[in-house]
Amino acid sequence: RILMLTRSDMPDKCWVGVCLLGLTIAECSCERLLASYSDWFHVLLQHIQPSGVSQLVKVASCAAVSDLLTRLGTFSNLKKEGNAHAGKLVQPILKILHEDATEAVLEVGGHLLSSVVTYFPAAVLRYYDTVEGAIVSKIMSGSCSADFLKKLASCLAFLPRSRGDEESWSLMIQKIVFSLSSLLNEALEGLEEDSVRDEAIALLVPPGKDPPPSLGGQMMSEESLNKGERSQLLLISTISSLMNCCCTMLTSFYPVQVAVPVRPILAIVRRVLMVNGSLSESLQPFTTAMQQEFVCSQLPALQLCSLEVLAAVVKGMRCQLLPHVVDVVRILMGYFKKCWLSELRTKGYSIVKDLLILMGAGTALYISQEVINNGFIDLRLAGPGSNGAFVKELPIEATLQRQPKKRKHGTVTVPPVAQHALFGSGLKASKDSPTSIALKIAAVEALEALLIVGGAFRSDSWRRKVDHLLIEVATNAFRLDWTHDGKTFLPQEPKVRSEPALRLLNSVHKLLWPWKCLCILGHFLS
Structure with missing residues (x-):
């Protein structure tokens, strides 16, 4: 009866049938799925291929087929049949991506492509270059939502699996890095030091080798992008998507x-x-005030993406990162000295924690003083007697207020808001901000990793200070009226204590229990 509904000429009845079939695919037993998946697939495929099908029916059909591929991907003995079925979807998906379809159709088409590439990558082998070009073209179109861009970036990252060799993976990441360099040349024009840019460009192509072909066959040049504000928006969006793709490639199997x-x-x-x-x-004469303001407004989000890439390098390389640890540490410690935005510092502490756990005591000795100094700054921001915080509590997505369009576009220095967002000189942080509590948790966890990995090596000079600091933080977290999600947590109101604050207390407790044991032992012996 459900299959009869899916074959109906009336769009509403057909849509109901497809939705019910999708529910059946998701909930039926394995035996039922294995017996009927081929018939169900071909019924749904009929609603994906034609261009005149109702949008609702096409969206429901793509979602149902995606669920079907996801379930089939769990059966190792169905790889051959699954690849054959998934191969029939590639051209319809490419057609969806090339059409001016609605956002709902595009997103479900991207989700279906992700399912194909993830579970049956061999199905796209024949269309490898075409799929790569379609994904990159869509990323550069500037007409996609943030979630859809993440899905496309994931598809691009998993695309080399269809070939399964080292050369394909290496070529893809080289293309991405090369494209990122070209895009950054435009996005950061006039805002970065020439020596830093030239050094990065020199590392792109090893001596004696040719540069990789352009990503997706697209020319990542100034001619391929529109002028004006849309050009800047497109640049930042494309850079973020390619960085997400790079993160996925570095951390995925x-x-x-x-x-x-x-x-x-x-x-x-x-x-x-x-x-x-x-x-x-x-370069001041070549950069307009509006261009500078826009880049500065997007800089925190762009730097967060860069920190995500750095975290992916640490997690993906693990012990193989050893020859490059010094470079990673220099980047992190230099950034800690410049940036005071809470969300970015929180991410930095997370990377420090992973780096310490992976690299061991040698790295701990090398960066211990820097970690402790930054920990003291961030953990004492809202403590009693502090003279004000340095962290500006702004969301990463915050943008600068634009100047009137009639203003002459001359050259200016960096806007004060942008300076404060990154460096926060003289700006006070809210002690009860959820972001501030998250920063303290990250700082405590970084100190925990430092003490676990390298606490026994030359820690006499700073261990007592760290212990007193942690006691102070634990006391403040319990006594002060820090809030989270609008709820104040006090000792007499334990039910509304926020989860971040409890995490902070738990982290401090784990660090202080050896110190407490020694105190108890000292009292007992005396």
């Missing part, structure tokens, strides 16, 4: 061992993190 171009990736990260929003004097 690949069937063969690959060589990661660590130095070029770190150079890209360093380029973004070194930018502070101020203009180079030699």
Whole structure:
């Protein structure tokens, strides 16, 4: 009866039938699925291929087929049949991506492509270059939502799995890094030091080798982008998407061992993190005030993406990162000295924690003093007697207020709001901000990793200070009226204590229990 509804000429009845079939696919037993999946697939395929099908029916059909592929991907004995069925979807999906379809159709088409690439990558082998071009073209179109861009970035990252060799993976990440460099040349024009840019560009292509072909066959040049504000929006959006793709490639499973171009990736990260929003004097005449303001407003989000890439390098490379640890540490410690935005510092502490756990005592000795100094700054921001915080509590997505269009576009120094968003000089943080509590948790966890990994090595000079600091933080977290999600948590109101504050107390408790044991032992012996 459901199949009869799916074959109905009336769109509403057909849509109901497709939805019920999708529910059946998701909920039926394995035996029922194995017996009927081929018939169900061909019924749904009829509603994906034609261009005149109702949009609702097409969206429901794509979603149902995606669920079907997801379930089929769990059966190792159905790889051949699954690849054959998934191969029939590639051209209809490409047609959806090339059409001026609605956002709902595009997103479900991207989700279906992600299912194909994830579970049956061999199905796109024949269309590899075409799929790559379609994905990159859509990313560069500037007409996609943030969620859809993340899905496309994931598809692009998983695309080399269809070939399954080292060369395909290496070529893809080289294309991405090379494209990122070209896009950053335009986005950061006049805002970065020439030496940093030239050093990063020199690392892109090893001596004696040719540069990789352009990503997706697209020319990442100034001629391929529109002028004006849309050009800047498109640049930032494309850079963020390609960085997300890079993160996925670095942290996802690949069937063969690959060589990661660590130095070029770190150079890209360093380029973004070194930018502070101020203009180079030699390039001031070539950069308008509006362009500078827009880039500065997007800089926190761009730097967060760069930190995500750095975190992916640490997690993906693990012990193989050893030859590059010094470069990673220099990037992180240099950035901590410049940036005071809570969300960015929180991410920085997370990377420090992972780096300490992976690299061990040698790295702990090298960065211990820097971690402790920054921990003291961030953990004492809202403590009693503090003279004001340095962190500006602004969301990453915050943008600068634009100047009137009639203003003459001359050259200016970096806007004060942009300076404060990144460096926060003289700005006070709210002690009860959820972001501030998250920053304290991250700082405590970084100190915990430092003490676990390297606490036994030369810690006499700072261990007592750290212990007193942690006691102070635990006391403040329990006694002060810090809030989260609008709820105040006090000792007499334990039911409304926020989860971040409890995490902070738990983190401090784990660090202090050896100290407490020693105190108890000392009292007992006396």
